[in-house]
Amino acid sequence: MADLLRAFAGREGALPRLAALVRSKCRWARFGRFMLASALAAAQAPASDLLELAGLDAASGDESRVIEFIASRLGGTHRRGSNGTLVAYFGQGAPRTLLAAGVDEPGYAVSAIQSDGYLRLQPLADAPFGVGLGEHFLGQHVRVSTVTGSVLPGVVAAPSVHFGSRGAYRRTETDDLYVDVGASSARQARAAGLDVLDRVTLEKRVAPIGGGWIAAPWISSRSGAAVLLEVARRLEGAESEGTVAVAFVAQRYPHNAGLARLLQSLDFERVVLLRPNGGASSGIAAVRGQSDALVREIADLADLEGIEIERRPPHGFAFGPFGDPVPWRDEQAYAVVLPPAQNSATPSAAVRESDLSQIASMLCRLAGVRSEPSAQQRPPAPARAAAPIHRSGSLARMVERLVEVPGVSGKEEPVRTLLQTLLPPYARQVMRIDDGGNLIVRLGGGEQPDAAFIAHLDEIGFGLGTISSDGSVALSPKGGGDLRLFSWQPMMVHGSRRSINAVMTGRRSLDLGLSSREAVARAGVSEGDTATVFKRFRRLLGDRVSARSLDDRLGCATLVEALKRLEGPARRARGTVDFVFSVGEEIGRLGAQHYSKSASPARVYPIDTFVTSDSPLESKRLAYARLGEGAVLRAFDESGLTPTAEIARVAALARRHKIPLQLGVTAGGNDGSVFRSLETVNVPIGFPLRYAHSAVETADLRDAESVIEIVEVLALEALGAR
DSSP states (O other), rough: OOOHHHTTTTTTTHHHHHHHHHHHHHHOOTTHHHHHHHHHHHTSSOOOHHHHHSSSBTTTTTOOOHHHHHHHHHSEEEOOOOSSOOEEEESOSSSSEEEEEOOBOOOEEEEETTTOOEEEEEEEETTTTTTTTTHTTTEEEEEEEEETTTTTEEEEEEOTTTTSTTTTTOOEEEEOOOOOOOOOOHHHHHTTTTTOOOOOOOOOOOEEEEEGGOOOOOOOOHHHHHHHHHHHHHHHEEEEEEEEEEEEOOOOTTTTTTHHHHHHHHSSSEEEEEOOOOOEEEEEEETTOOOOOOOOHHHHHHHHHHHOOOSSSSSSSOTTSSSSSSSOOOTTTEEEEEOOOBBSSSSTEEEEEHHHHHHHHHHHHHOOOOOOOSOOOOOOOOOOOOOOOOOOOOHHHHHHHHSSSSBTTOOOOOHHHHHHHHSSSHHHHHEEOOOOEEEEEEEEOOOSSEEEEEEOOBBEEEEEEEEEEOEEEEEEEEESOOGGGGTTTTTEOOOHHHHHHHEOOSEEEEOOOOOHHHHHHOOOOTTTEEEEHHHHEEOSTTEEETTTTTTHHHHHHHHHHHHHHOOHHHHHHHSSSSEESSSGGGGGGGGHHHHHHHHOSSSSEEEEEEOOOOOOSSTTTTTTOOOSOOEEEEEETTEEEEHHHHHHHHHHHHHHOOOOOEEEEOOOGGGGOOOOOTTTTOEEEEEBBBTTSSSEEEHHHHHHHHHHHHHHHHHHHTTTOO
């Protein structure tokens, strides 16, 4: 419960989303009311500075959310510069000590809006964050902050593993980054309030992991600000040696523009700069070419506080091609302090509040103030409007519930259990689970089905392998996927007792924040468990949605919706139709193979994704089906062909019933290809899906509605209802 509350802390609209989440789970969790009551009670106490700061968006030049939050919790006399930098002053007398930390994060500015609605980007970060920054944004959920103050969700287009060389490494430069907000034209994007110079940041997920670590995108970029907020709290009302200034610096990325302006505007005897990416232990360094007297003084104070601090080489600063290369003043002493962080310079950087508190104590000593961590209650953060709630139909709500449940191939039971509750009552009365784990609903009373509709329950993910003595866990892919799209991203490990937070490293291993094999075992994690990327269901513009495992939870949802429409015809049926929710599709169509050993339908209709090249990253030679233009008859893929007579039959039915239907050739395979009987013909039908096998699979619910309609028509034909 504590982890859940902390994970939601500091998020805009967190409480309404938490309440909605709990309500959705409470339908099958007895303790839901207790959880919600506890969450509401906990909401009365403010979250920590670090948790709040880590959840705010602040790309360079758009730091107002962070600055306003800091100002609401800051005492002393403070003023804000024209570029957004906030400086608070404590004590009296000559300027003595300046403590400064940046507040912005690596991100992008929108540089253009294409005619097809995609946003193009220009990076706002230089080294070290700017190096390979695109790799961390590729295939991820993002937030677009407009110049008018609104925020829209989006996803960064990802290359599909179904096209070209599977798993081939393609370096991602800025030219390969396209933000999909669900718009199909520049006019639609601009009508939603988007424009050039809007800021794009990674969507935040603040996740406590083991060992007291807190992981979040670029959290190390906010650790310095969290330290200085604690320092300011302790300085308020205390006597210090001269005036102490605490500065929260805007526009750090790129080129340290805000820092250069700060140093040229303020004249202090000594300056301590808190910088991110200090490694797993605290670090300290001199500014290049300057005396290290201050560095030695801070190192001595660290010993008094019991902080292990590592001396680093002089810390270089880039001030850009047009900046002052040497903004330092000779009469001042400078030092750089680097708070400890794991997985530095990644979207899953992790820091510990205990480490930051120690550094705050050390800096207070430097300022001539000895104080314990403040026990006073922090002033409340400013009220924020709840995130807008999209009104959606039953299909969207069902898909959201389905995608949030983990179901890696071989471990589909949670998805199957939820899906049983979603079936209409008449279908629940006739459903069964076969020996292979497939959930089957048979309409009609025949021994063999005239038609079978199949959607698969499983999703790609990872299996847990060897657990090392240091607590790291080896991973093995379950189903195809490009590992670049998951490296350094938040993950969920689905253990024997519960799901827990983790981080996937760039070494195909999991970091749970735990330091031993025994600690991992105590957390309820063992070899053979599974892991998935953290699930997010997002509504984009119009009817477009994005989530991991739309392949094929959206297909499952279309079959459930079709079953709701077929109750009457099913009771009058002369024919027989099976609706099959299969397992193991991503690892060899195992469930469909098992079902095919006992069933030989005249026609089998796999209801799955149509992996489309409707993306600027892909060639349009293959698999081009546009989102929003209807279902796709997937007549030709790598697993087989559909006879032209069947193509003509289904197309004619669609025209007769005015159902949008596209015809397509794509890559990959489908469950219907395992049916080898001479009596069975395979007719795959799907919905166009962008960015297949990524965390941001994107589809259009209008296409899913078309799938429902064509399934209904085909099922009615096979049932031959009287």
